[in-house]
Structures are given as C-alpha cells and as structure tokens.
Amino acid sequence: xxLAERDHNVIWHPYTQMKTAALPIxxxxxxxxxxxxxxxxxxxxxxxxxxxxxxxxxxPYIAQQVAEQLQxxxxxxxxGFTHPAAVTFAERLIKILPQGQSRIFYSDNGxxxxxxxxxxxxxxxxxxxTPKKKIIAFRDSYHGDTFGAMSVSARSAxxxxxxxxxxxxxxxxxxxxxxxxxxxxxxxxxxxTGDMAAFIYxxxxxxxxxxxxxxxxxxxxxxxxxxxxxxxxxxxxxMTGFGxxxxxxASDYLELKPDMTCLSKGLTGxxxxxxxxxxxxxxxxxxxxxxxxxxxxxxxxxxxNPVACAAGLASMDLLLQPETQQSINRxxxxxAAFAESIKVLPNIKEVRQQGTILAVEFEVGCxxxxxxxxxxxxxxxxxxxxxxxxxxxxIYIIPPYCIAKDQxxxxxxxxxxxxxxxxxxx
Ligand SMILES: *Cc1c(COP(=O)(O)O)cnc(C)c1O
Numbered sequence: 001x002x003l004a005e006r007d008h009n010v011i012w013h014p015y016t017q018m019k020t021a022a023l024p025i026x027x028x029x030x031x032x033x034x035x036x037x038x039x040x041x042x043x044x045x046x047x048x049x050x051x052x053x054x055x056x057x058x059x060p061y062i063a064q065q066v067a068e069q070l071q072x073x074x075x076x077x078x079x080g081f082t083h084p085a086a087v088t089f090a091e092r093l094i095k096i097l098p099q100g101q102s103r104i105f106y107s108d109n110g111x112x113x114x115x116x117x118x119x120x121x122x123x124x125x126x127x128x129x130t131p132k133k134k135i136i137a138f139r140d141s142y143h144g145d146t147f148g149a150m151s152v153s154a155r156s157a158x159x160x161x162x163x164x165x166x167x168x169x170x171x172x173x174x175x176x177x178x179x180x181x182x183x184x185x186x187x188x189x190x191x192x193t194g195d196m197a198a199f200i201y202x203x204x205x206x207x208x209x210x211x212x213x214x215x216x217x218x219x220x221x222x223x224x225x226x227x228x229x230x231x232x233x234x235x236x237x238x239m240t241g242f243g244x245x246x247x248x249x250a251s252d253y254l255e256l257k258p259d260m261t262c263l264s265k266g267l268t269g270x271x272x273x274x275x276x277x278x279x280x281x282x283x284x285x286x287x288x289x290x291x292x293x294x295x296x297x298x299x300x301x302x303x304x305n306p307v308a309c310a311a312g313l314a315s316m317d318l319l320l321q322p323e324t325q326q327s328i329n330r331x332x333x334x335x336a337a338f339a340e341s342i343k344v345l346p347n348i349k350e351v352r353q354q355g356t357i358l359a360v361e362f363e364v365g366c367x368x369x370x371x372x373x374x375x376x377x378x379x380x381x382x383x384x385x386x387x388x389x390x391x392x393x394x395i396y397i398i399p400p401y402c403i404a405k406d407q408x409x410x411x412x413x414x415x416x417x418x419x420x421x422x423x424x425x426x
C-alpha cells in the first residue's frame with residue numbers, strides 16, 4: 001500500500017472534505033523553497049507551507065540548534081521552573097517587537113496566542129475594577145479555530161455550525177481604500193458606548209479573507225481612537241510577523257503601537273508549533289496582586305517548550321542577518337514589477353502587494369461556478385511543480401525568503417498560466 005493510501009485509511013486532514021479530496025501528496029524531504037515528493041517530483045512551496053516557513057525547509061542551522069537543544073533539555077514544566085531558551089528568546093523578542101511590549105506569555109499556536117490575548121484583555125478590565133465586556137474585530141477577519149478565536153473571526157460558512165456558541169462581538173468593516181471614513185465612524189460609535197474591552201486586528205493584511213490590504217495611516221487612526229477611549233489594542237501578527245510585510249512586524253509601519261501582539265507561524269521559522277502573546281507593562285501590572293483571584297490562570301502542558309524556543313532563536317538569528325533583509329527587499333521589488341505587468345491584463349480585478357505578500361484577484365462569473373475552477377487552478381499549479389492555494393478567486397504568493405530568482409519567476413509564470421485558464425473559462 002502506498003503512503004497516500006495508508007494515510008487515507010487512518011488520517012483526517014484539516015480543512016479537507018475527506019469524501020471528495022484527492023489523495024494527499026506524500027512529501028519525504030524539503031530543502032530551501034523546494035519540497036520533494038516520494039516519487040521524486042519537486043514543488044516550489046510558494047505558500048511557505050501555510051505561511052509558516054521563513055528560511056526554507058530543513059534549514060541546517062535551525063536543525064543543528066534544535067538538535068543541540070533536544071540533547072540538552074527537551075521539556076520542563078513552566079510553572080515554577082524556567083530554562084535558558086525561553087528566557088533568551090523572550091529577551092530577544094522584546095527587543096524587536098513594537099515598542100512598549102514588556103512581557104512574553106508562551107502558548108502553542110496562533111489560535112491559543114489569540115485566546116490568551118482575549119482572556120488577558122477581559123481580565124485586565126476585571127482586575128482594574130472597570131469590567132468591560134465587548135471585543136471589536138474586523139468583519140472579515142480570521143484569528144484562529146478555537147472558540148474564542150472563532151468568535152472574533154468572520155461569521156463564515158466555516159464556522160456556521162458553531163454560531164450559537166460564539167460570544168457576541170462588535171464587528172467593523174475593513175478600511176480598504178475608499179472605506180476608511182466609514183470604518184472610523186463605526187469605531188467611534190462603538191467607542192462611545194464605553195463597554196469595549198479591546199480591538200483585535202490583523203495589521204495591514206487580512207490573510208484568510210484573501211490577502212485583503214489596508215493602509216497603515218488608517219490603522220493608526222483606529223488605534224488612536226482606541227487609545228483615546230481606553231480600549232486595548234491587540235495586533236494579531238500571527239501571519240504578518242517576521243518580515244512578511246517588508247518590515248519585521250506590520251505594526252512597525254504605524255506611529256502608534258499596540259498594547260498586545262499575537263505571534264506564531266513564522267515565530268520558529270516554520271519548524272515547531274509555538275505561540276506568543278506579548279503585552280505592555282500596564283497590562284502585566286494589573287495582574288500583580290495579593291488577591292490570588294487576580295492571577296492569570298492559563299497555561300498549556302507544552303508552554304515554552306525548549307525545543308520550540310530553540311527553533312525560534314535560530315530562526316531569529318537568520319531573520320536578523322542583513323542577507324535576509326536583502327532577500328525580503330528583492331522579493332518585494334520583484335513582486336512589485338510583476339504586479340505592474342499583470343494588473344493591465346483582462347479579467348484581473350485587483351493586484352495587491354505588501355512586502356513579500358502578493359495577491360492577484362481574478363474577475364470571474366458567479367462564485368459557485370468558480371469553485372470548480374478553483375480546483376482546476378490548484379491542480380494546474382501542482383502540475384507545474386508549484387504549490388499555490390487559491391482563496392476563492394484570489395491567488396497569492398507568500399514565499400520563504402530564500403526563494404531563488406528563477407523559482408520566483410516560475411511562480412509568476414504559473415500565475416500567468418492560471419490567468420489564461422480563467423480567461424478561457426469566461
Ligand atoms: C493562521 C492564523 C491564526 C491561527 O494560527 P494557528 O496556528 O493556525 O492556530 C491566527 N491569526 C492569524 C492572523 C492567522 O493567519
């Protein structure tokens with residue numbers, strides 16, 4: 001029996017309709033931007049394996065640092081104990097995070113980083129004696145798949161069975177160009193109610209919504225309104241963090257800084273599952289009390305896993321090398337040039353770019369009809385040896401920074417091929 005068939009007998013894959021899905025592609029090895037299948041075929045990982053990989057697959061430096069950590073200390077309970085990797089990683093994160101972040105709380109993934117931020121925000125207002133109950137979020141956002149994270153995410157078909165169990169959230173529109181004034185008005189109206197505990201947002205780029213982008217200037221205005229009305233701000237940098245938008249964090253494009261950030265995905269360079277919620281001194285301080293009920297009662301068995309922290313440290317070493325910043329700049333300008341050339345073609349609705357993230361939105365007929373075309377496009381890319389996962393009628397690239405010039409060129413050519421299929425289908 002092949003690996004794919006054995007998989008099919010025992011495994012339930014994420015976001016996959018198991019009845020109709022094709023057999024999964026068995027990947028046995030990775031190197032740089034390439035993934036190698038069991039049959040020797042290789043694929044350019046143009047989506048960084050669900051947006052996590054920063055420096056390429058099986059990076060020798062990360063592998064070596066992780067191996068050393070594994071042979072020294074694989075794990076230790078993080079209540080009452082600590083270890084060098086967690087401390088050093090926290091110190092170094094605080095150095096590069098947007099100004100004002102003073103504490104690092106570890107968890108396991110992006111969803112838990114969001115859960116922790118929401119719980120901290122709500123309990124913060126309890127602890128300081130002015131309980132506020134509502135959270136503000138963007139209508140089309142995605143913050144994860146656990147119940148709290150689903151609650152602050154778009155009410156979409158993906159979460160429909162759980163709607164009755166999700167807590168009530170005040171949604172505002174994404175301030176895409178042209179919509180800015182309206183969003184500001186919506187936020188101002190909510191702020192005046194006085195019951196808003198926090199505003200959680202994906203800064204500059206809403207990933208799962210389809211790489212929807214908006215300007216730092218308008219986000220800065222939204223953060224200012226929150227600060228004026230004593231609403232905590234939570235920047236969910238799970239996808240945008242660690243160089244994706246051209247700077248280390250998307251929040252670096254803003255003058256005003258958030259009270260909390262959520263990190264995961266690129267946090268370990270795509271090597272290990274790890275989540276971080278950082279917060280300002282003001283928030284941390286509200287939990288310091290002789291009354292034990294003010295404690296933040298949250299933790300996971302694998303909190304601050306040393307191997308994951310070692311991967312995070314190694315990835316940060318690579319990220320901060322000048323060569324990596326050069327690669328980020330190279331990808332950004334390459335994307336910009338491709339965007340210019342493709343946006344003039346027929347059936348292109350919009351081309352969006354922020355740093356290393358490029359999204360091409362195709363003009364298509366009705367969306368249900370398009371859902372078949374989506375699979376056609378996905379399979380077409382695979383046949384070209386490129387992994388590109390369309391979000392509806394949107395194709396995006398979010399590559400590892402080590403992607404070579406000719407590999408990137410092949411990804412662009414594949415998108416042009418997809419475009420031809422879209423035009424032909426019209
Ligand atoms: C992926 C993502 C999450 C959830 O992270 P997981 O590790 O998949 O749980 C949260 N927020 C944003 C912005 C994301 O892109």
